[in-house]
Amino acid sequence: MSYTIQISKVKESKVKDLDFNNIPLGTTFTDHMFICDYENGKWTNPRIEPLTPIPTHPASMALHYGQAIFEGMKAYKDMDSTPMLFRPEENAKRLNKSADRMGMPHVPEDLFVEGLKELVALEQNWIPPQQGSALYLRPFMYADEPFIGMRAATHYKFIIMASPAGPFFSKRIKLWAEKQFIRAAEGGTGEAKAAGNYAAAIRPTELAKAKGYDQVLWLDAAEHKYIQEVGTMNIFFKINGEFITPELDGSVLHGITRASVIQMLGAMNYIVTERKITIDEIKEASENGTLEEAFGTGTAVGIAYIKEIGLEEETIHVSDESPVGLEVNDTLNAIKTGQLEDQFNWMTRVERELA
Numbered sequence: 001m002s003y004t005i006q007i008s009k010v011k012e013s014k015v016k017d018l019d020f021n022n023i024p025l026g027t028t029f030t031d032h033m034f035i036c037d038y039e040n041g042k043w044t045n046p047r048i049e050p051l052t053p054i055p056t057h058p059a060s061m062a063l064h065y066g067q068a069i070f071e072g073m074k075a076y077k078d079m080d081s082t083p084m085l086f087r088p089e090e091n092a093k094r095l096n097k098s099a100d101r102m103g104m105p106h107v108p109e110d111l112f113v114e115g116l117k118e119l120v121a122l123e124q125n126w127i128p129p130q131q132g133s134a135l136y137l138r139p140f141m142y143a144d145e146p147f148i149g150m151r152a153a154t155h156y157k158f159i160i161m162a163s164p165a166g167p168f169f170s171k172r173i174k175l176w177a178e179k180q181f182i183r184a185a186e187g188g189t190g191e192a193k194a195a196g197n198y199a200a201a202i203r204p205t206e207l208a209k210a211k212g213y214d215q216v217l218w219l220d221a222a223e224h225k226y227i228q229e230v231g232t233m234n235i236f237f238k239i240n241g242e243f244i245t246p247e248l249d250g251s252v253l254h255g256i257t258r259a260s261v262i263q264m265l266g267a268m269n270y271i272v273t274e275r276k277i278t279i280d281e282i283k284e285a286s287e288n289g290t291l292e293e294a295f296g297t298g299t300a301v302g303i304a305y306i307k308e309i310g311l312e313e314e315t316i317h318v319s320d321e322s323p324v325g326l327e328v329n330d331t332l333n334a335i336k337t338g339q340l341e342d343q344f345n346w347m348t349r350v351e352r353e354l355a
């Protein structure tokens with residue numbers, strides 16, 4: 001199905017004020033946003049407008065009961081400067097999985113992808129040209145119905161914002177294995193990219209940072225033993241030549257980078273096993289010299305190398321001798337920017353005139 005997206009443009013773009021060599025993180029937004037309202041059981045009035053604050057009723061249900069979900073993805077430029085999206089249908093599917101868990105309506109996948117393409121076409125001058133930079137895209141949905149009482153809302157907004165992001169200089173990070181607080185439990189909302197999951201992670205992350213760590217390594221809710229994931233990244237270990245990543249057991253976010261890295265490692269003839277993995281197993285592997293590498297995967301950073309993991313009074317050290325993950329990261333970036341053939345058919349070109 002094709003949607004009619006009304007476009008009203010700003011008089012003058014702010015892009016000329018942006019220093020692409022020095023982009024402030026997360027505070028710069030492009031001129032426009034895509035926006036769409038859900039009422040009477042369907043999505044109506046898809047449009048692109050100048051990005052401005054939106055009036056909010058104090059009883060808006062998202063503010064009280066937390067029906068709010070989001071996605072995160074990036075637009076890159078091909079060698080000929082055509083904007084490209086990385087696996088956008090996967091983000092559309094995942095938004096709808098999150099919506100299911102939170103009792104929210106689906107956004108039709110084609111509306112999601114068309115809205116993205118239309119916005120990216122209009123904002124393509126905001127895609128930073130520098131290697132490693134990209135235009136971060138933030139699709140999200142929230143309940144904007146004014147109502148006090150517990151039930152699914154009947155009014156929602158679906159919005160896509162865009163924010164240019166500078167290159168991420170990946171230093172090796174330090175994780176804190178968290179044994180007191182949890183992120184996700186069986187039957188909970190860990191698989192959903194739901195706002196509340198991140199609210200619950202803020203305090204434990206601040207405590208970990210105060211101890212000198214970059215991120216929390218989340219362990220399972222019941223035994224504080226099985227590794228789940230990191231902040232907004234999934235996690236991979238390489239032990240004795242084999243890659244291992246926690247299985248998707250309902251409490252781990254289905255990362256699109258995770259799925260892509262599994263596919264790439266497979267194509268490089270590595271064995272990748274998805275299974276339960278305990279923090280003690282990682283500690284043992286570190287002690288006996290078989291822990292060859294560890295890294296996190298996510299849209300924001302690509303691949304983030306792990307240097308050490310703090311576990312109560314101890315420190316688990318990770319070797320930095322065989323960084324296969326760095327090779328995977330380079331290949332992934334080269335695919336995203338059209339420098340390598342798109343052998344997995346992941347890229348969607350945004351073939352539109354500059355609106």
Ligand SMILES: *Cc1c(COP(=O)(O)O)cnc(C)c1O
Pocket residue numbers: 072193229230231232233234253254255256257258297298299300
């Ligand atoms: C978004 C996210 C990820 C990574 O997902 P990608 O699709 O690879 O960006 C991993 N874990 C959590 C908790 C996340 O929110």
